[in-house]
Amino acid sequence: MKTKELAIAAAAMLCMSAAPAMTAPSVDPLEEVGLGTSTHIHLGMSVPIPQGYYELCIAQPSVCRPRKGQADVTRDGQVVLSRKRLQQMVAVNAAVNRSMRAVEDINRLGVADKWSIGGASGDCEDFALTKRQRLLAQGWPSSALLIALVRTSWGQQHAVLLVRTDRGDYALDNLVQEVKPWRSTSYSWEKVQSPTQMWVWHNV
Numbered sequence: 001m002k003t004k005e006l007a008i009a010a011a012a013m014l015c016m017s018a019a020p021a022m023t024a025p026s027v028d029p030l031e032e033v034g035l036g037t038s039t040h041i042h043l044g045m046s047v048p049i050p051q052g053y054y055e056l057c058i059a060q061p062s063v064c065r066p067r068k069g070q071a072d073v074t075r076d077g078q079v080v081l082s083r084k085r086l087q088q089m090v091a092v093n094a095a096v097n098r099s100m101r102a103v104e105d106i107n108r109l110g111v112a113d114k115w116s117i118g119g120a121s122g123d124c125e126d127f128a129l130t131k132r133q134r135l136l137a138q139g140w141p142s143s144a145l146l147i148a149l150v151r152t153s154w155g156q157q158h159a160v161l162l163v164r165t166d167r168g169d170y171a172l173d174n175l176v177q178e179v180k181p182w183r184s185t186s187y188s189w190e191k192v193q194s195p196t197q198m199w200v201w202h203n204v
Contacts, residue, residue: 029083030167033090038168038181040078043202047191050149050201052115052125057198063117063129064198069141074166077143077195081165085140089163092134093172093179100127102174127174128161135163143195148204150187160185162192 030037057064072080079085101121105114108121115125117133125147132145148162148171161172162182169182182189194200 029081029086032083033086033179035086035090035170035179036181036184038165038170039183040164041162041169041182041189041192041204043192043194043204045203046194046200047203048201049193049199050115050191052113053147053193053201056115056129061198063133065142066196066198067136067142069136069144070139071141071144073141073144076164077141078164078166079140079144081167085165088135088138088140089170089172090179092131092138094177096127096131096134097174097177100130100174102127124159124174128159128172131161131172146193146195148192149190150185151190153186157190158187160187164195 053064071085072082074080100119102123103121104123105111108123113125115129116122117126117129119126119130122130128147132142132147135145136142144164146162146164148160150158150160152158158175160174163170163172163179170179171182171185171187172179173185176185189204191201191203194202
């Protein structure tokens, strides 16, 4: 090979070694599951706590006490929504909706309203509490997992689990299979439990 050709080949090799490696663009975890960024719900004045929640906390105080968990959180107690935490949120919502059968308390227990966790069946509060309990068991803090009472478009009171993250707040609902940003639901939001205090609820 001639001297000139050697020089050109060496220059080409030098350029190739100096060129940065091409990497695939990172995909937002929210986009991977078809979920958009949400906003944060605003908690207003304190309001009376629901009777069913009060009775649950009297019977099982440990269920209602704040828990720190092991997840990364913001200063306000919102979970940092990593890919792992997002997958947990979506999986728990789907698993509970799939495994529990919706039955009103009056038909299941013979009482108008009784909040409980787990079981093969339950009403909306039971679905929300069960999802909360499963996420707590996976290291989520209670400050990010709030029971919320809403009003449906047909005027019925309903309960969902509100999950607070650094990417906004999301509703886990037994009437809708997919997780949704809280403002993307069709509900009127009425009250939400405090992120930090056992006996306090707030209006929205």
